Amino acid sequence: MEHIVDLHTHSHYSRATSKDSTLEGLYRWGKIKGINIIGTGDFTHPQWFLELREKLELVEGGLYKLKDDLAAPINAQLPSSVRDRTIRFIPTVEIATIYKKGDKVRKLHQLIVMPDLASVAALNERLERIGNLKADGRPILGLDSKELLRHTLEVNPDALYIPAHIWTPWFGLFGSKSGFDSIREAYDELTPHVRAIETGLSSDPAMNARVSGLEGIAITSHSDAHSPIKLGREATVLHGDASWQDLRGALTTNDERLAGTIEFFPEEGKYHADGHRVCNVRFTPAQTRAASGMCPECGKPLVVGVNYRVEELADRALPRTISKQVEYIVPLTEVLAELRGVKSAAGKVLLADYHNLVAAFGSEFDILRTVPVEAIHSHSPLIGLAIDRIRNNLVHRESGYDGVFGTIRVFKDAQERAEKTAQLSLL
Ligand SMILES: [Zn+2]
Ligand SMILES: [Zn+2]
Ligand SMILES: [Zn+2]
Numbered sequence: 147m148e149h150i151v152d153l154h155t156h157s158h159y160s161r162a163t164s165k166d167s168t169l170e171g172l173y174r175w176g177k178i179k180g181i182n183i184i185g186t187g188d189f190t191h192p193q194w195f196l197e198l199r200e201k202l203e204l205v206e207g208g209l210y211k212l213k214d215d216l217a218a219p220i221n222a223q224l225p226s227s228v229r230d231r232t233i234r235f236i237p238t239v240e241i242a243t244i245y246k247k248g249d250k251v252r253k254l255h256q257l258i259v260m261p262d263l264a265s266v267a268a269l270n271e272r273l274e275r276i277g278n279l280k281a282d283g284r285p286i287l288g289l290d291s292k293e294l295l296r297h298t299l300e301v302n303p304d305a306l307y308i309p310a311h312i313w314t315p316w317f318g319l320f321g322s323k324s325g326f327d328s329i330r331e332a333y334d335e336l337t338p339h340v341r342a343i344e345t346g347l348s349s350d351p352a353m354n355a356r357v358s359g360l361e362g363i364a365i366t367s368h369s370d371a372h373s374p375i376k377l378g379r380e381a382t383v384l385h386g387d388a389s390w391q392d393l394r395g396a397l398t399t400n401d402e403r404l405a406g407t408i409e410f411f412p413e414e415g416k417y418h419a420d421g422h423r424v425c426n427v428r429f430t431p432a433q434t435r436a437a438s439g440m441c442p443e444c445g446k447p448l449v450v451g452v453n454y455r456v457e458e459l460a461d462r463a464l465p466r467t468i469s470k471q472v473e474y475i476v477p478l479t480e481v482l483a484e485l486r487g488v489k490s491a492a493g494k495v496l497l498a499d500y501h502n503l504v505a506a507f508g509s510e511f512d513i514l515r516t517v518p519v520e521a522i523h524s525h526s527p528l529i530g531l532a533i534d535r536i537r538n539n540l541v542h543r544e545s546g547y548d549g550v551f552g553t554i555r556v557f558k559d560a561q562e563r564a565e566k567t568a569q570l571s572l573l
Pocket of ligand 1: 310311
């Protein structure tokens, strides 16, 4: 059976998150989005951990569910198209580390997935002696990432440890600003315990396949959602049971249980290209090299993005085939915003369109991935056209850079949009 997994989320105890980032919010949006296994995020935060213990219940297979009395009122409000979907939770956290290694200051983010809440309690007890776990749902520890991995394994050798968004300039394992050039440089003798990485929004599996050091490592993708409506921006596809055993097996052995990932077009990520936001300079890797890495406007070093960094570390050509399935998506709200010709993907009319589609066809992932295009077309020819183009990767891309999201468009320009919207009705 296919399961869609999103392990990188945040609670409302993390900075810059929505007040809807509650377990109930994750449960509700998990159903709407079409995700089956959701990481709780933030398990090191004392209050959030209390909530996890109160609201979750261990079920067969070793994953958790939201208690029935909490789930029932949410289900009552959901359309029947998604109401009966199964949602499982698994304890996760993202931890930021800052430390010096090899004469450089390193700043890394990593995900930890724990099989059970008892192990979470044991890890939290260790980590609260090292740093402040209350200040932020994503705590910042003055701890070598390798030592964090060691603590994690000592608490529970089955835990999963996943370097997060490994290519982002800041906080990525391979980031241009404070990262390393290889997994071994960061983890030394513990390297064999790093079995999976997260690509981040700005890179895709093909880019990662050019680095031989990632051979055999499980490539995963997750949303890093700071609001439940952003769940599943990217996700990992699992074949097997909705169980801890199959989740762990997939991510440690990279076998056929890890079917693949659902990805942003990497250009949409905030750090795909190079540049300076304030100087309005966006460069390709070739342009950055030609400028010796310096901004022509302000003369300071450019923020070197993911694409450049992959080229720097790539030691082989792009393999002809990627062994796992890779599907590219554009969030449905963004698609609707383009069709409606509005800037914000969060307007009322637009969300009404969105929920109408979910009620008619099922979850967002169903709509983006599997509902026959003809069915969507007969509901709205314009949306059918848009989904068809996205499924065939026929989109127009403008790269993100220096913290600015890129844009992915279904239509080439305003003229094409105007022509098509005149011909085809929206809803
Ligand atoms: Zn992060
Ligand atoms: Zn995060
Ligand atoms: Zn500049």
